[in-house]
Amino acid sequence: MAKHAIIKSFYASEEWTNLRLQLINERGNRCEHCKEIIPKSKDIIGHHTIELTPENINDYSISLNPERIELICFDCHNKEHKRFGYQSEKEVFLIYGPPMSGKSSYVRNHMKRGDIVVDMDQLYAAVSYLPYYDKPDNLFSNVIGIHNLLLDNIKTRLGKWGNAWIIGGYADKYKRNRLADDLGAELIFCNVSQEECLRRLEIDEDRKYRKDEWSKYIIRWFETYTE
Template sequence: MPSRPPSRCGACRKLRTAGGRCGCSRPSQRQAAATRAEWSWVYADPQWALLRDQVLSEEPLCRAQCGRPPRVVDHIRPHRGDPLLAFDRANLQAMCKPCHDAKTARETGFAGAGPKRVGAVEVTLVCGPPCSGKTSYVRERAERGDLVVDWDALAQALGSPHPHDHPRPLVPFIAEARDAVVARLERRHDVARVWIIATAPRASDRAHLAPEGARTVLLATAEDECVRRARRDDRPPGTIDAIETWWRTYRADQTAPPR
């Protein structure tokens, strides 16, 4: 009689061992993840796709009032597989991914998992136009164990074949990966210093990207110097346009009346 092939865990999707173990870290976490997997049918239902589009079109800003554009539709009361709650428009709200991830962590009880560095985390947002020296600035100052959130590094980790020229279909995934890492800072961790690298020409961009209390370093390297570096380093087509756009946006933001 042929042996039965190993099954996959519904939570972590890893193959179970002969003893029934999988890749989930703790029994309580395995149980919670498996339970959530049982509710995944909600998001495969055609009714959910229609509701999601409706909520995102009706609510242009995150309901957590962080000012970010929403990308996720959240259940105000967790539906736990109940279709009355799952498909009730009044129980839905649009949220950005960092706020949604933080809310989910609180609801599932994993917001407090692991060591915590409350008040001891030093977060620095380093921003400026392309070729302004952001990555070099961080590389010269980052130490072993520092967390570095770099758009280009994330892009390559997600499959981009070039260090600076990323396929457009990957952009939403790169953005969500970055947002997820930043949102993870709101939960317990053991990181002492964090560096976030971004262009962020507007003050509002910088406010949205940096967690509360973060230090911002603006490398406003002169436009002609950035262009010179782009040509010297043989950066991909479009880099010079991106530099000019950054400076045009930055100058307009500097002169715009306060809201």
């Protein structure tokens, strides 16, 4: 996926060439995915599990970190990047839980570049030009319209995204399960107690002037939550 000159020069660099050879010496010539022997060492691909970008390429804890590099064969590498018609099944995840339960951090830690993420707060920010925690009521119908359009895209697997992540409260069990069924989504619960959510709100910098509003959101979520 080396489109940028800076990424091309990284792959040509001495640091990378040496690291790749060193890893081949240490790990041998078996593909780490399919376990097939790769006869010619020039065919062993050093694949970065975090896709390199011009922004992260100089962070050597990403680009030159053996723990983030896999030695794999050509076929497995194509599958990994979903190239040349190897489009594997798209996975859809519905991340739910109370406000302040860490849903967006969970997604940030598990998503890959090229995934699609649907988050009402971020959609609000995109069209209101306000910080994500300030959501004017009058824009709700427009924001929910975009949100529903994206959910429709995901439902029909329209587009070239990798996996999809839908973030929301989804306190009501019936609505949650129906949406998950509709989308063919796997449910992931950010299971954090009301006390802990309120404690996080107490020390949250972004929401420090909106504690009343957000503690109401938290309490309302727990009142309406059905397991």
